[in-house]
Amino acid sequence: MDNKLVKENSLKDEESFISMEALAGLILMGASVLAMIMANSPWNTHYQGFLELPFSIQLGDYGLAKPLLLWINDGLMAVFFFMVGLELKRELLEGQLSRPADILLPAIGALGGMLVPAAIYASINWQDIIALKGWAIPAATDIAFALGILALLGPRVPLSLKIFLSSLAIIDDIGAILIIAFFYTAKISMSALLIAAVCLALLYIVNRAGVESKSIYLFIGLVMWVALLKSGVHATLAGVLLAFFIPMYASDGTSPLKTLEHDLHTSVAFFILPVFAFANAGLPLAEIGFEQLLHPVPLGIALGLFVGKQLGIFGLCFVAIKTGLAKLPKGMNLWSLYGTACLCGVGFTMSLFVGSLAFEETGVNLLFDERLGIILGSLLSGVLGFVILRKNLPAVEEFSEENSASDQS
Numbered sequence: 001m002d003n004k005l006v007k008e009n010s011l012k013d014e015e016s017f018i019s020m021e022a023l024a025g026l027i028l029m030g031a032s033v034l035a036m037i038m039a040n041s042p043w044n045t046h047y048q049g050f051l052e053l054p055f056s057i058q059l060g061d062y063g064l065a066k067p068l069l070l071w072i073n074d075g076l077m078a079v080f081f082f083m084v085g086l087e088l089k090r091e092l093l094e095g096q097l098s099r100p101a102d103i104l105l106p107a108i109g110a111l112g113g114m115l116v117p118a119a120i121y122a123s124i125n126w127q128d129i130i131a132l133k134g135w136a137i138p139a140a141t142d143i144a145f146a147l148g149i150l151a152l153l154g155p156r157v158p159l160s161l162k163i164f165l166s167s168l169a170i171i172d173d174i175g176a177i178l179i180i181a182f183f184y185t186a187k188i189s190m191s192a193l194l195i196a197a198v199c200l201a202l203l204y205i206v207n208r209a210g211v212e213s214k215s216i217y218l219f220i221g222l223v224m225w226v227a228l229l230k231s232g233v234h235a236t237l238a239g240v241l242l243a244f245f246i247p248m249y250a251s252d253g254t255s256p257l258k259t260l261e262h263d264l265h266t267s268v269a270f271f272i273l274p275v276f277a278f279a280n281a282g283l284p285l286a287e288i289g290f291e292q293l294l295h296p297v298p299l300g301i302a303l304g305l306f307v308g309k310q311l312g313i314f315g316l317c318f319v320a321i322k323t324g325l326a327k328l329p330k331g332m333n334l335w336s337l338y339g340t341a342c343l344c345g346v347g348f349t350m351s352l353f354v355g356s357l358a359f360e361e362t363g364v365n366l367l368f369d370e371r372l373g374i375i376l377g378s379l380l381s382g383v384l385g386f387v388i389l390r391k392n393l394p395a396v397e398e399f400s401e402e403n404s405a406s407d408q409s
Contacts, residue, residue, distance in 0.1 A: 024269035025148015028349065031274035032281040039282030051279055064229070072279045073356055076272045078225055078239040083268045084173050085243025086261040091170060093248055105326040106167035109313040113168070113344055114139040114175050116312030117304035124300035131297050134358040134370055136179045138304025138377065140350030143169035144273060146343045149382050156393040158331035165340050168313070176350055177240050184357040185233045192231035196238070199224035203245040212250040214260060217242065234357060273349055280352045283371045292372060301351070301373025306380045309345035314338050339388035345381025347374060 038047040056065035066074070091097040117138035125131035146165060150157050199220050206216055221242035229235040246257045292298065317337060320326040328337065355370040 023148070023151070024273065025142075025144040025146065026151060027270060027274050028142075028144055028277050029148060031277040032348070035278045035280075035282040036285075039284050040286065044282075044284065047282055051282075064226070069279055072276055073353065074229060074235050077276060077353060078236045079264065080239070080268050080272050080276075081177070081236040082221075082239030082243050083261060083264045084177075085240035086246060086257055086264070088170060088174065088240075089244055089246070089248070090257060090261065091167075097167065097170065103167055103171070105317055105320060105328070106164055107171050108320045108326060109317045109341070109344075110168050110171035110175065112312030112316030113141065113172060113309050113341070114312070116315070117308030120308040121300035121304040124303070125296045128296065131300075134297055134301065134355060136176075136183065137351050137355045137358060137370060137374065138301050138308055138347060139172075139179070140176050140347040140354055141169045141172045141309075141344045142346050142348040142350055142378070143173075144269065145346045145348045145378070145382070146385075149343060149346065149386050150389075152386065153389055153393060157389070158336075160329040160331035161336055161340060164329050164332065165343065168340075168344065172344075173350075176354065177237070180234050180354070180357065181237055184354070188232040189230055192227045193233065196224050196227040196231055196233070199227060200241060203242065207245045207247065210247075210251075212247055212256060214246070214256050217246055276353070277349060280356065281348075281371065281375070283369060283375060288369075288372060292369070293376075297370055298373030298376070301355075301370055302377035302380070305345040305347050305351070305374070305377030306384075309347075309381060310338065310341045310384075313341035313344055317341070333392075335392040336389060339385050339392060342381050342385035342388060345385070346378045348378045351378070 035047075038044060051067065051069040053068045054065060055068050055071055088097070097103050118135050121138050122132060122135050125134070143166060146169065147162065150162060150165070202220050203217065203224075206220070211217075221238060224242065225235050225238035228238045243257075246260060247255075248257050249255050314337060317326070318334070321328050328334070332340075351374045352371065355374060359370060
């Protein structure tokens with residue numbers, strides 16, 4: 001009975017998460033459209049000036065001074081990755097990622113969805129060392145945007161499809177975190193890295209000592225974020241590292257981790273990600289022609305997202321299903337799997353973030369704009385995924401009914 005109650009509560013949490021992510025995806029679309037309007041209007045000067053506005057925090061002789069855009073990308077996105085870390089820990093302990101049988105197919109799909117797009121991009125940009133820095137851009141999936149597109153299809157979308165997409169995207173986030181940690185670091189400052197390591201050790205000590213006060217963890221995490229910001233290792237990783245030390249349960253039965261995740265979810269979904277999209281999606285279209293579109297970097301990103309994602313995810317999942325290695329979730333058929341694979345080509349927010357890391361210090365963005373490939377690839381993927389699912393969702397319901405009938409027999 002207790003196990004049944006836990007399962008029901010877990011399912012309710014997942015449905016609530018999916019509903020919020022879907023609504024957040026729609027708001028994300030609105031913020032992106034507004035950024036495009038601003039960048040291609042007489043207000044573009046004010047839009048760019050706003051993003052370049054200097055902002056500093058000073059404490060005695062020590063201070064941080066960055067343009068507003070970098071505060072958004074390094075600061076606000078650290079909060080986003082903190083919430084991602086909380087979500088990952090919860091899912092690993094008692095959610096979808098805690099059941100090996102349920103995560104095998106999404107994990108296989110996520111692996112294909114990272115490797116194939118990266119390979120397509122690398123094959124197109126193989127001879128350009130600087131351009132190769134962007135190999136991970138098309139490997140990302142924007143879960144909020146993808147679920148927002150699913151929301152447009154209404155109640156016909158089976159819950160199993162939403163859970164499959166969410167699980168795949170969460171595993172994809174793990175891959176993105178590892179990529180950022182190992183491949184997108186600047187020159188390392190050992191003294192700053194040492195301070196971050198001390199913070200990490202302190203987090204371990206207070207966690208093992210049973211400290212339940214969230215403020216202590218957050219204070220140490222803030223110091224670690226500043227240290228990583230100065231170390232050359234990307235500061236957003238501080239959010240993920242901090243999250244894994246937040247206690248799952250306190251002595252009074254409450255969950256500090258779930259409380260923090262719940263408190264952050266609204267601000268991340270409805271403020272941080274839309275602000276990030278508004279700051280990064282403003283692509284001027286006036287001077288874009290076939291020459292810019294066919295540049296290897298935007299072309300590699302667009303093909304990686306639009307072609308690579310669907311080939312990698314659907315291809316590996318199809319092989320796993322046909323060989324008996326994994327099972328297709330009930331309520332889904334191969335067409336819905338293919339449509340979901342296409343939706344995963346909507347890289348948008350995560351792709352923009354990885355793109356900012358790949359090219360922020362090269363100066364080559366004066367010759368090309370990776371946002372063109374991200375927006376084009378994401379747009380094509382979203383449209384194709386929507387059309388396929390819209391056409392085949394009735395077949396999904398019939399497939400689910402047939403499965404139910406066969407199960408009863």
